[in-house]
Amino acid sequence: MNPGSAAAYGLLVCEICALAQRPARAAAAGCCVRCGARLHLRRPDALARAWGLLLASALFYVPAYALPIMQSNSLFGAQSDTILSGIAYLWASGSWLVAMVIFVASVVVPFAKLAALTLLLATAQRRSAWRQRDRARLYRLVELTGRWSMVDVFVVALLAALLHFPPFAQVTPGPGAFAFCAMVVFSILAAAAFDPRLTWDSAAGARQAR
Amino acid sequence: MRAAEAVACLHCDLLQRRVTPPLHGVALCARCGAVLYRRPGGGLDAALACTLGAAILFVAANALPLAELSLRGQQASATLFGLAVAMASGGEAPVAALVLLVTLVVPALHIALLLATLVPLRLGRSSSVARWSLRRASALRTWAMLDVLLLGLLASIVKLSAVAALAPGGALWALAATVMLRTAAAASVDSADLWARLEPGR
Numbered sequence: 001m002n003p004g005s006a007a008a009y010g011l012l013v014c015e016i017c018a019l020a021q022r023p024a025r026a027a028a029a030g031c032c033v034r035c036g037a038r039l040h041l042r043r044p045d046a047l048a049r050a051w052g053l054l055l056a057s058a059l060f061y062v063p064a065y066a067l068p069i070m071q072s073n074s075l076f077g078a079q080s081d082t083i084l085s086g087i088a089y090l091w092a093s094g095s096w097l098v099a100m101v102i103f104v105a106s107v108v109v110p111f112a113k114l115a116a117l118t119l120l121l122a123t124a125q126r127r128s129a130w131r132q133r134d135r136a137r138l139y140r141l142v143e144l145t146g147r148w149s150m151v152d153v154f155v156v157a158l159l160a161a162l163l164h165f166p167p168f169a170q171v172t173p174g175p176g177a178f179a180f181c182a183m184v185v186f187s188i189l190a191a192a193a194f195d196p197r198l199t200w201d202s203a204a205g206a207r208q209a210r
Numbered sequence: 211m212r213a214a215e216a217v218a219c220l221h222c223d224l225l226q227r228r229v230t231p232p233l234h235g236v237a238l239c240a241r242c243g244a245v246l247y248r249r250p251g252g253g254l255d256a257a258l259a260c261t262l263g264a265a266i267l268f269v270a271a272n273a274l275p276l277a278e279l280s281l282r283g284q285q286a287s288a289t290l291f292g293l294a295v296a297m298a299s300g301g302e303a304p305v306a307a308l309v310l311l312v313t314l315v316v317p318a319l320h321i322a323l324l325l326a327t328l329v330p331l332r333l334g335r336s337s338s339v340a341r342w343s344l345r346r347a348s349a350l351r352t353w354a355m356l357d358v359l360l361l362g363l364l365a366s367i368v369k370l371s372a373v374a375a376l377a378p379g380g381a382l383w384a385l386a387a388t389v390m391l392r393t394a395a396a397a398s399v400d401s402a403d404l405w406a407r408l409e410p411g412r
Contacts, residue, residue, distance in 0.1 A: 154362025
């Protein structure tokens, strides 16, 4: 455990209400004396769970971008849009701001998140002391931005709900929507399973503490 | 260090001495820079008022249409619940369930749980119900996606107004106000302070 940490003083910290407490004081076994949440020194099996969820998320990246997220039918024909072709269409039709918002939320954020979580998990697993403060900042960024990827799903939902004039014009969601949601949900769960405190439980720190 | 003076960072576990930040200020972890706690100016009354307002406006956001569209003389409108319905009738039941959860069920639950925390506190009681509610509320926070929904709605309205005659509905304004009030409520009390007031036996 890292020097100066609550763990090094024999204290467990409740992740919900932030109370630092001695394990023996806990009233019900393993639960916080103040709020009753489960107490852990570190989130249980954090690395194994986070790797598993990240892998599950990664499996959905290809179908999420390759399959159509929505289909538009009109009298003039049918058209399928993937996330990327939808953004290209918005850009070409002059809605640059909206195109950029959707591009950042549904392309930049997911890929940056996949890379960031891989980096955080790999360095924590090797108990590396490399740029710990930057890694801490990166984790907070991942936690904060992950949910914004859902924007495009809500766009498709409103288009499908409003554009329902068969046979003139109709929008229906495509199979890409499911893959995209699965990708986003698994990556949010992966970030939640990882324990940022592992970033600081470095091998160098453990040697120092001895 | 006595336990009462010590605070541990939830992001790096560093145990450090509790300091009082200036009003409206924050205390950051000395090592990793995460926010340890804040000292907001609003207080319990402001938080309760904003959460009550958010509850009322969220009901309005569900009752009114999000947007109305006319095309070739036909009218269509969509409600918040209609978003999930459209996904389900398009054959995407799991997506519909997720949309229903993060735009309606979880936000409603989150607001209700916050009220179940703040009302007893405002009445000067520290009950186990309030503690249970705040614990559940903090676990649900990530999955209440009204702010993301609002961005998505604005984006699709811009997208649609290029091809059809579209009028934003009352629910859009109600939803925007709900998001703002929820943000204001969260900014007027610090969860560390709420937990200190909820200490059993107080």
